[in-house]
Amino acid sequence: MKLVRPIGGALLALMVVMSSGADPAPVPSAFPHEIHSTLFTSCTPCHDEAGSDNLTELVRVTPADCARCHDGETASLVAFRPPVQGPKIFKFSHELHVGREKFNCVTCHLAEGSEGRMPDMVRPTSESCRTCHGSDSHFAPDADCTQCHEPLSRNPDLTVERIAAFPHPPNHESAEFLSAHGTLAGIDLARCATCHARETCETCHINATQLAPIRSLASDSRVLAQAERITPRWPKPSDHDDPGWLQHHGPKAGRAIEGCANCHQQSSCATCHGTMSLAQVHISRLPNSGTTRATGIVGVAGTKPYHPAGFRLGHGPDAASGRANCTSCHQKQEFCGGCHEGTVSTGFHPLGYLNRHAADAYARDTDCASCHSNEVSCRSCHENAGLAGFDSKSASYHDAQPFWLLAHGQAARQGLDACISCHQQTDCLQCHSAKSGWRINPHGNAFDADRLSDQAPLMCSQCHFSDPVRGAGRERVTPDE
Amino acid sequence: MTIPRVMVSNQGWLAAFLVGALSSADPGTVSAQGIRGELRVDVSAIEFQTVVRDSIPESEVPGEGITRYLPDGTIVTCVPGGYCYSYRSGVMETAAPISQDLTLTAWPGWQGVQARTHLRGRFGSNDLWPRSDQELAVLDLSVDFDRDRFRLRAGRQDHHGGLGALHFDGGSILWKGPSTLRLTVFGGRSLGRGLDVPYNGSLLADADKLAPELGAMLIGFEGRMRPTTSLSASLLYQREIRSDRASRYSERMALDAGWHAGRSRVELSGDFDMASRVVNDLRLLLGRSITPQFDLLIEGRHSSPFFELWTIWGAFTPVGFDQARLSATWRASSELTLEGSAAYRAYRETETGAALAPIEGDAFRGYLGGAWRRDDWSLAARAGVDRGFGAYRGQFDLSVDRSVGLRSSLGLHALGTEQFSEFRFGEGTTHGVGFVGRHGTGRVDLTTQLGRFRHSFQNRPGYEDYNQWRGTLAIALRFGDDPGMKSSRPIGAPRS
Numbered sequence: 001m002k003l004v005r006p007i008g009g010a011l012l013a014l015m016v017v018m019s020s021g022a023d024p025a026p027v028p029s030a031f032p033h034e035i036h037s038t039l040f041t042s043c044t045p046c047h048d049e050a051g052s053d054n055l056t057e058l059v060r061v062t063p064a065d066c067a068r069c070h071d072g073e074t075a076s077l078v079a080f081r082p083p084v085q086g087p088k089i090f091k092f093s094h095e096l097h098v099g100r101e102k103f104n105c106v107t108c109h110l111a112e113g114s115e116g117r118m119p120d121m122v123r124p125t126s127e128s129c130r131t132c133h134g135s136d137s138h139f140a141p142d143a144d145c146t147q148c149h150e151p152l153s154r155n156p157d158l159t160v161e162r163i164a165a166f167p168h169p170p171n172h173e174s175a176e177f178l179s180a181h182g183t184l185a186g187i188d189l190a191r192c193a194t195c196h197a198r199e200t201c202e203t204c205h206i207n208a209t210q211l212a213p214i215r216s217l218a219s220d221s222r223v224l225a226q227a228e229r230i231t232p233r234w235p236k237p238s239d240h241d242d243p244g245w246l247q248h249h250g251p252k253a254g255r256a257i258e259g260c261a262n263c264h265q266q267s268s269c270a271t272c273h274g275t276m277s278l279a280q281v282h283i284s285r286l287p288n289s290g291t292t293r294a295t296g297i298v299g300v301a302g303t304k305p306y307h308p309a310g311f312r313l314g315h316g317p318d319a320a321s322g323r324a325n326c327t328s329c330h331q332k333q334e335f336c337g338g339c340h341e342g343t344v345s346t347g348f349h350p351l352g353y354l355n356r357h358a359a360d361a362y363a364r365d366t367d368c369a370s371c372h373s374n375e376v377s378c379r380s381c382h383e384n385a386g387l388a389g390f391d392s393k394s395a396s397y398h399d400a401q402p403f404w405l406l407a408h409g410q411a412a413r414q415g416l417d418a419c420i421s422c423h424q425q426t427d428c429l430q431c432h433s434a435k436s437g438w439r440i441n442p443h444g445n446a447f448d449a450d451r452l453s454d455q456a457p458l459m460c461s462q463c464h465f466s467d468p469v470r471g472a473g474r475e476r477v478t479p480d481e
Numbered sequence: 482m483t484i485p486r487v488m489v490s491n492q493g494w495l496a497a498f499l500v501g502a503l504s505s506a507d508p509g510t511v512s513a514q515g516i517r518g519e520l521r522v523d524v525s526a527i528e529f530q531t532v533v534r535d536s537i538p539e540s541e542v543p544g545e546g547i548t549r550y551l552p553d554g555t556i557v558t559c560v561p562g563g564y565c566y567s568y569r570s571g572v573m574e575t576a577a578p579i580s581q582d583l584t585l586t587a588w589p590g591w592q593g594v595q596a597r598t599h600l601r602g603r604f605g606s607n608d609l610w611p612r613s614d615q616e617l618a619v620l621d622l623s624v625d626f627d628r629d630r631f632r633l634r635a636g637r638q639d640h641h642g643g644l645g646a647l648h649f650d651g652g653s654i655l656w657k658g659p660s661t662l663r664l665t666v667f668g669g670r671s672l673g674r675g676l677d678v679p680y681n682g683s684l685l686a687d688a689d690k691l692a693p694e695l696g697a698m699l700i701g702f703e704g705r706m707r708p709t710t711s712l713s714a715s716l717l718y719q720r721e722i723r724s725d726r727a728s729r730y731s732e733r734m735a736l737d738a739g740w741h742a743g744r745s746r747v748e749l750s751g752d753f754d755m756a757s758r759v760v761n762d763l764r765l766l767l768g769r770s771i772t773p774q775f776d777l778l779i780e781g782r783h784s785s786p787f788f789e790l791w792t793i794w795g796a797f798t799p800v801g802f803d804q805a806r807l808s809a810t811w812r813a814s815s816e817l818t819l820e821g822s823a824a825y826r827a828y829r830e831t832e833t834g835a836a837l838a839p840i841e842g843d844a845f846r847g848y849l850g851g852a853w854r855r856d857d858w859s860l861a862a863r864a865g866v867d868r869g870f871g872a873y874r875g876q877f878d879l880s881v882d883r884s885v886g887l888r889s890s891l892g893l894h895a896l897g898t899e900q901f902s903e904f905r906f907g908e909g910t911t912h913g914v915g916f917v918g919r920h921g922t923g924r925v926d927l928t929t930q931l932g933r934f935r936h937s938f939q940n941r942p943g944y945e946d947y948n949q950w951r952g953t954l955a956i957a958l959r960f961g962d963d964p965g966m967k968s969s970r971p972i973g974a975p976r977s
Contacts, residue, residue: 241773248710310808317750317764320643320737321713322663322705340639340646350878351930352951355911356898362871363826363846364784367762370645373675375688377611384609385532398904399548399556407840409833411904414842415871416799417786425691425793432797444798444832448758455756456790458728462691463793 031061031080037118043105083123089158091150139169144191151193153218164225166195178235182262185213193217195226199293203227204234206296207261207287234263234297250279257282263297312348313366340371362415369417378421388422397422413444425462433463514590517961521582525953527610530936530945531571536564554942556906569943578613579605584621595625612684620648620677631656640667642703642717643735644752648672649699661707671699671721671730680730680791693791697721697730714738721789730789732756744770754787757795761787778808780824800829802844816855823847828870841903844869857884874900882917892917894932907941915951926957 040046047059063080070078097103108128111120126138129148137143152158171177185192197220202208209215239245253260269283311318319326326336339348348371349357361368372378382388387397398404412419431438443449453460453469460468542549542557542565549557549565557565581602588595599621606613623636632655639648651669658664673680685692701719715737721730732755740747748766753759760783768778785801788794804826811819827843848865864877875898882892894915901908915932931952938944 314766316643316645317737317739317748317766319641320717320735320750321715321739322661322707336639336641336646340641351894351915351917351932352896352898352911352913352934355934355936356874356876356900358872358900358902359846359867359874362869363824363844363867364762364786367645367787369675369787371675372611373673373684373688375692376676376684379688380608380611384529397902399558399906404904410831410842411840411871412797413800413831413833414802414828414840415786416788416794416797418871420792420794424689428793428797442797444800447796447798451756451758452790452795455732456728456730458723459790459793459796463796 031082031121033118033121034114034116037116040118047105089150089155090148091146092148139167139171141171144188145194146188146190149194151190151218152195152197152223153193153220158222160222160225163195163222164229166226175235178233182213189213189216197221197223199223200227200230202292202294203230204232204294205262206265206292206294207258208292208294210258210261210287232294254279254282257285261286265296268297361421362418364417374417374420375424379424382422429463434468435463435465515588515962516585517587517959518583518585519957519959521584521955521957523580523582523953523955524605525576525578525610525951527576527578527951528573528949529576530947530949531574532568532944533571534566534568535943536566539563539565541565551942554940567943570945570947573947574609576606576609576613578603578610580613593625593627595627596623597625598622618677629657637672640665640701640703643715643737643750644717644719644733645674647699647701647719648677651699661705661713663703663705665703665705667702668698668700670724671697674789691793693723693730695724697723711742712738712740723791728790729756730791731787733761733787752787754795756790757788759785759787759795760801761785774812776810778806778810780804780806780808782806782826800831802826802828817851817853819849819851821847821849826869841870844871858882870903872900872902874898876900888922889920890918907944908939909941910937910939911935924959926955926959928955928957929953 046061046065060082061080062082066078066080069075097108098105105121106119108124109121111122114120126148130136130138133144133147152163196217198208198214198217199219199221200223201211201214201217205211205214264286266283266286266288269279269286273279273283360366368374368378379388398408428442429435429437431440432442433439449469453467457467537557539559539562542551542559544550547559547561549559551557551567555567555569557567559565583600584598586595586597598619600617601620602617603613604615608614619637621637621639623634623638626633633652634655635652637648637650638653639646640653641647647667649667649669649671651667653665653667656664670679672678673682673685676682676684678684679696680693681696699719699721701717703715703717705713705715707713715735717735717737718733720732722728723730734753734755735751736753737750738748746766746768748768749764751763752761754761762782762784764780764782766778766780768776770776782804783801784804786794786799788799804824806822806824808822809820813819824846825843826845844867846865846867846869848863850861850863850865852859852861854860859880859882861880861882862878865875867874876896878894878896880892880894882890884890894917896911896913896915898911899908900910911934913932913934915930918927918929920927929952932950934949934951935946936949937946
């Protein structure tokens, strides 16, 4: 007796029985064999007309056969209705079982509790098969479907409704089955083919046309109704939950993007990578949308799930230190320049930002000057808005501070970059110059005159006639002078 | 290498620019090598209310002092013996700045050689919008020679690092050391921050009476290392020296480092003004995913503004502020994310003795927000407040966005802002609603925004409330491909 191969894990194919349901009761034969037990000595006179004695050419009895005796004279008329033969779904050989293995008919067909020389017969079920073909149950994980069943595609008589009503093996519903079925299909795809066709796989596999096992399955549109019962699922692999997964998935995807293709199509990547990414060389190997009925995991267009909230403002350290491999997604020169070179309109700042930028400028959330020159961009706009005066004496901005002249020192030291957005250097030099005006010393205690004199002597000369540190004769003098 | 900033006198230049750009977009002429490019046109139209200056003789204004009030409450600034000045609303005008960017990257077919250019034309709104007078600027024009161990680059280029984008005309050498070590040395004629033109160009000269007379030379180097997947660091140094070497314009250094492991991350970044010995920016950020759904971030920061040494601003001894920030993000479900942030900053002692007129020495800012996404829909809401030195702001934002297929999205955004300045009478509120739309095919991207805003003023006589339209339309056309990027070889198909 050949035993089914032990295969761990889930059973892929449905074991199909002659009627729907997991394991139906045996169907009694329509013919009362026991009544005729004294008339027929064995099965062969009726079922092996050729007399081969091994039932290689099985004959099914018809009403005409009955009428040979039940003609109304020899015996009363009877209305015999032979069992309707459904589509052949079993792969069974009487020649093998009776002719070669010498099984008796009653081995499989004997009705339970019946006895005698011509007992009642039943149509065998999968249970009968498993008596020898050793699975614990019809849908046992180690059951070898192919031992009893033909592939679905070789059963052209099966209707769409019948296929749609195929019973579900319990293990198909388990979470483990989803992740393991690919491996199992690779081991014994024929088991899958008992109930499934290529269209079944295409329900979920967007890369169905690229996977050899699926390609090798026959196409059979009759399974579409069956497939409609399947809710496509693309469970998230455990490594996708790693907080750094989005940032570090690149190398893995580059090495084996075939694995990604089970769930992702090109548009999945385009959500973040765009279509001009350097990663496109890998992404282009993913299937395109519309290849199969499956949709796969698709990101929402317009969202950038890769970057956390606030990344646009805080990406500096990541980009500068090289931790984020920006160039794997962005064409560096073009992309960075999009903001850092100050594209005019639909760039960095959101709608209506102009009306609310003041607080951000004071807080220095971003270095405004890296894109917008204070001297050039801010001043011209503030003049148009009436914030900067057309000349220093007519400025209207500081009207809420009656003692502004007294307060402006603190304000200037705390937010000098904001002052520059309206004021020129010459505005301040009207008072803060050793050359003219009020000659008020603007330097704080932390002012390092020595160093700045060394670094930028021309800066000193804006306010001082001579080197304020070393004097005209390079002698050190009091900085205040 | 000197590439003069070209000022154009009529729009014919721009037409030629467009025609040239489009004609060069035919990749077929160099298909054996490779060319990739983008032509982007941004058109904006912004209504705004102008202000006009009024003056009346000082003798006709009641009261004394520099700041006085007219009978209707209008604040005037008076010049003793002269006039008192005030501002009031003027007529509505519309600015229509237009910028055109053409970016081209070409591979001539020689191994490792790449050429690139980025041209920008701006026009449409003289005097009304910054830098929208008619000009054509060359932002990038460089050639790369890239090999396994090094890369040479020459021409107008920029270096992006811890100090932002440094623009210059010159050359750079990148050495690709062992493992992830990368060393770059660069130098050339410096282009000003935020300007992309030499220091002694007309832009600064028009904006500041003490603008530099001479340009500057830039030298610098950068080292980057990523010894493990969780640790990375870079160090950047740059110095700008006036071309006659009489003075420095800047000497700066930046340090950036990040450590990310599992659910934790630490980031350290610092910008240092070495010439003035001032720490411009120093941040230490600690982040941790407490649970897979909950992230917490703590940041400590010191910030002090940076000023180039061609200005006198550094001599005023500006002080910085110290800030602590706490942010939290809670992914309540796969669809709902909530976040909040609060920051407090305190300015260091200014030693100005302004006891008679104290101003704020600290500030608080915070916000709460949330986003909900399901299928093609996303809703977002955020409300925040800034209160402290310089400016107060309260604001809210609401948005509803919907993706239409994979290529398009539509959004309706609403916002409200109330703000006033510490130094100025009157509050202003702005409420608006706007439409945002995007459509992209990869080759053609279309982005548009259209908003309607209502501006209201309180306590500012002479300023009239008004409605404002703001709209932008951006079209980007991309053409060509990188060499080797046309592959669509399916998995399992043989390599050609």
